[in-house]
Amino acid sequence: MRQIPHWIDGAAVAGTGPRRLPVWDPATGEAQAEIAAATAGEVRAAVLAARAAFPAWRAASLSRRAEVMFRFRELVDAHRKEIAGQLSAEHGKTTADALGEVARGLENAEFAAGAPYLLRGGYSEGASSGVDVYSIRQPLGVVAGITPFNFPAMVPMWMFCNALVCGNTFVLKPSEKDPSVSLLLADLLRRAGLPDGAFNVVQGDKEAVDTLIADPDVQALSFVGSTPVARSIYEAGTRAGKRVQALGGAKNHMVVLPDADIAAAADAAVSAGYGSAGERCMAVSVVVAVGAVADPLVDAIAERVHRIRVGAASDPDAEMGPLISREHRDRVAGYLTLADEDARIVVDGRRTTPTDADGFFLGPSLVDRVPTGSALYTDEIFGPVLSVVRVDTYDEALALVNGNEYGNGTAIFTRDGGVARRFQYDVLCGMVGINVPIPVPVAYYSFGGWKASLFGDLHMYGPEGIAFYTRTKVVTSRWPDPATSEVDLGFPKVR
Structure with missing residues (x-):
């Protein structure tokens, strides 16, 4: 059996x-x-290696740190197919999804290269x-990242690109479910010139x-994962005196108003609900289907779901x-067993799962008329199950989104600019996203939710990522005024 090592002090180390x-292998089981x-x-040992490397890396010039990050960005770009292949092998996502993950991770390296x-x-x-x-902004020291299985390349890059370029040193604990990509990234950082x-x-x-x-040497923790674990890490980390940002779970709603383009909304629901x-x-x-849009929207989504090809x-x-x-x-x-009792299954993924596959496959499912008290609605399912909740008015839809315990991401589909502006103002x-189903910010903004989707006060990557991995110092200085000083400063006094 192939053994996946650690990476400590610049080299692979057998566990x-x-x-x-x-x-x-999710495709074969x-x-x-x-x-x-x-x-x-x-x-x-990993923390001590990071602590020993910190003084020299912290003393490196901004231009030197930016140069390393730029080289890393170029190496990731050159090896994106290799990274994507490793992602697919251990996570199971399609090649297109894997390449998309690498591309979004690269954005963070590009942003971090602007460190000066x-x-x-x-x-x-x-x-x-x-x-x-x-x-002035100064680094914290040794910082750590704890990352989930669903984006084993992108989410670590959300963290370590900014952390390193700010002058910190880093210890990554990737998911044990798909850990190999972390070693590819570590080797590319080494080749880019990181000490x-x-x-x-x-x-x-x-x-x-x-x-x-x-x-005691770890100064800050970054985490992405489920809400119960995020809450636990935040409480334990802050109790230990550390700075913590812990991103939790989600139950993202997509509100579709009666005036929406049904084809566009159905395409968006399918790509956002079943991708990866x-x-x-x-x-x-x-x-969240509002009013008369519900029936044609559900029909349009179902027609598209039936065409999704599931495979390795x-x-x-x-x-x-x-x-x-x-x-x-x-x-x-x-959860589909619950749907048999509480709602109407329009497309049952249990019946469309490939019959000749030995891996961990489950076809995409669409469930209509889901009650808001059902676990189908309240739980973070984290799989290819899309629920439809019907409401009569925009106000009901807004109340549904705002009443949910999570506040990670949401979207509205409409042709009415006034309603869209009202939604972005009122939604918690x-x-x-406005006619955008997955509103993941570009790297020069920051990623994070509200309510039970975030523990801490700073979001991930972007400007707030820079703020998280640095602390400010204010210097007040007084020097002799050359116009009044009795000290000979070597130039004529100003009169």
Whole structure:
């Protein structure tokens, strides 16, 4: 069985822990590799390597750090097919989805390459007589990232690109379900010129996370995952005196008004609901159909769902791949059993699953007339199940979105600019799309939700990412005024 190592102090290091965790091939259902879950000692070794590398990397000039990030960006671009192939092999997403993930990750490296501009401070000359005041941004030290299985390349790049270019050193704990991409990224950072120890990877599970939280040398933690885990990490990390940003779950609503372009809305619902098998925190999981649009919209979505080809990434025509594990597939399918009782199943993914496949496949499902008290509506399913909730008015739709415990992303489809403007003003959500189903911000804005979708006060990547990985220092200075000083400054005094 292939062994997936850690990456500590600039090199791959074989794990020595006694607990072995399998890495599955979701397309075949077979174990393809395993990791030795990191021990507390191995996590500590990674943190110590990062601590030792910090002084020199922190002292590197802004132009030097930006140069490394630019080289890294070029290397990722040159190896995007290799990275995408590894993503597909361990996550199961189609080649198109994998290449899209790499592209979105690259945006963050491009943004971080602007560090000389992003890390500028402010300056006030003559704040008082002979006194100048200015602010500077400085790195925190050793920071850590804990990332999910659904975007094993992009989400780490949300974190470490900004963290490194700000002068921090980094320890990554990727998902144990698809860990190999982290090693590809580590090697590309090394080839880009990042000093040994500045970026480290520990393979593992909760034990590794708990060790990072408790380590006194880790100054900050970034996390993306489910809400219960996000809340736990935020509480434990802040209790340990660390800066924490913890992004949690989602239940993203797409509101469709009666005046919307039904074809465009149906296309959007299908791509946003079933892309990457629905394993996205920004996936649309609830379509809120307002008034008379419901019947034609459901028909249009159903017609498109029937055409989705499910298959392995090796199938060039596949539009949706398998789920990440057998347990997760069975959990998602269990919600369709609830739908048999509570709602009307329009397309049943259990019946459209490829019969000749041995992997963790589940066909896309569409469920209409879902009650808001059903687990189909309240739970974050994280799979290819799209629910339709019918309401009579815009105000009911807005109340539904605002009353949900999550506030990650939402969208509205309409031809009415006034209503769209009202929606963006009134909706309680961190990211809003207007005729855009998945409003993931470009890298020069920041990503994050509201309510139970975020624990902490700073969102991920972009300007808020720079703020998270730095702390400001204000300097107040006084120097002799050359016009009045009795000290000979070597030039004529101004009269």
